[in-house]
Amino acid sequence: MPRKRNAHRSPDMPTLADVARLAGVSEITASRVVRAQGPIADSTRARVLTAIAELGYIPNRAAGTLASAGSTLMSVLLPSLSNIVFPDVLRGIHTALTETAFQPVIGVTDYDPLIEERILVSFLAWQPAAVIVAGLHHTPTARRHLEHGRFRVAELMDIDGEPVDIAVGMSHRQAGYETGKHLVQRGYRRFGYARHNVTTDDRASARYEGLCSALQEAGLSLVAEHCYPDASSTKAGRDALAILLAAHPDLDVVVFPNDDMAMGGIFHCMYAGIAVKEKLGIFGFNGLDIGQAMPMPLSTILSKRFLIGKTAAEKLLESRERPAEKTIINTGFDIIEGATA
Template structure:
């Protein structure tokens, strides 16, 4: 059955993934399978050096078999939850995520919850370890960035009974709640904008597309739409390492040297686009007459550039506030699941295009 819209206009998920909802394995279950006492299991998990290798091996096999996570709130009721909400982001230095974190805190103000922040560095394996660590503290809820996870992380998220929010992306089949926007549609919107502005040959300057699949989705939307509206495949250069303005300028120069007929360039974000704009001005090229440039993010300097940088404004603050709103309702038991919330984005047209 396809999803519809509720009274508040929220899109319901057409196929929320099944979650077990069963009670989590207990230490006594591990002890029973391993053939030891609960005290021995506790000792092996907390002070493994005090337990023989043979017994540790039996306990480890039982833990793996049960997908057991030790409850670090030992002594509390089995149904107890901490006042902690875990949030896993891919970067601590990306201002987009810090704005979302602040908005989550603002939306939860007065409710007594504290955020526990983890940094995955855009690595699925690191995210999996962070999820396991945070769930061991019996959080009230868990927020993860994106909808793509490792097999182990997916199993942990599906097995737990705490509210889960996947943010900064959309999917028709969330684990519980998805709050964000379509990354692919950003590339679609920019390609169409360039077509409207009369661009003849498109280019793309990207970064970290092997690690950041959300950026790769924007690229895919840009390339597919360019081909569908009559362009040849956009010329492309990928930055090595983290995206910076200096690297953006160098990559842009490389792109234009190899493809001098390019007259419109999408950059993976505003930082890279700023470097491209600086390099175009250094070369004496008129923007937007000779070259049109568009970024993604709408950071503060985008409007202050000369000419102003065309870009895509992302709902970074709105995402955080919506997460807080949904979690309040989920934790209170007023919503069975949070569904899918598409907060959209805005193409901001300025002087650079």
């Protein structure tokens, strides 16, 4: 006799009974592990958690409430809220949802795919109508949940890859390539690169690869680069440029992975008496307002962050059902010539 399944679950979604069967325990024991209630032997808990991970089981904490009425939650997972880039994305999402019944629930991943996975699994227990995540790269477990869930998915910022459902953003590799091409056309030949230590920032890596590709086409390459050991910040940019120039004072332009670090580079130039643009070009990424408010506006790439968030949320609102065809929306980017390179 076929077993009964939760009416709100997809037919191919694993149930608690599946978890219990794989772990070799009763459903009551499996439920106690899921709810973290009562004393459970460590070995039993380990078997149940292993079965949960293997099956991709998600407990339905919204059963009979949100799920029965149609969830109005939209889970949003962003790498950071201290970086002004992502609050701009969030403003776009909020603007699209303001006149609707939907409410965003925010999680911050700190650019860590394992943290993203953990928050995602936690959010999915509440049966959201849609999930918004940054980037196209996730852990295998997170990817499996996104692919097989009964909810819409929008992956933001990046379009260089295969989306689960909707991808909204720009080609970061192309942005890096256009940066290199632009600077070569302006006469720069001795390139430096000052970056931060976030190995999981795939978008920064893609821009770096695009930059190197453009230089190679021009018969050039990076003369020097320096990796600041901590996260991105204005101080990181200032210190990274100081170290880079101490070893290679003949550089004529330095590219930074974002405007925060590029601004730090400008501050170092001010301190060291280096004439920006005349002696050393400085180029960033993102097009932040603070960079454009400087006496010498920062030369950079404008990423359309508000538009990305707004477009993604609006697209998710079009239908609760995930269409067969995947959607890629290129919001593009603009080169801001500025006055620093």
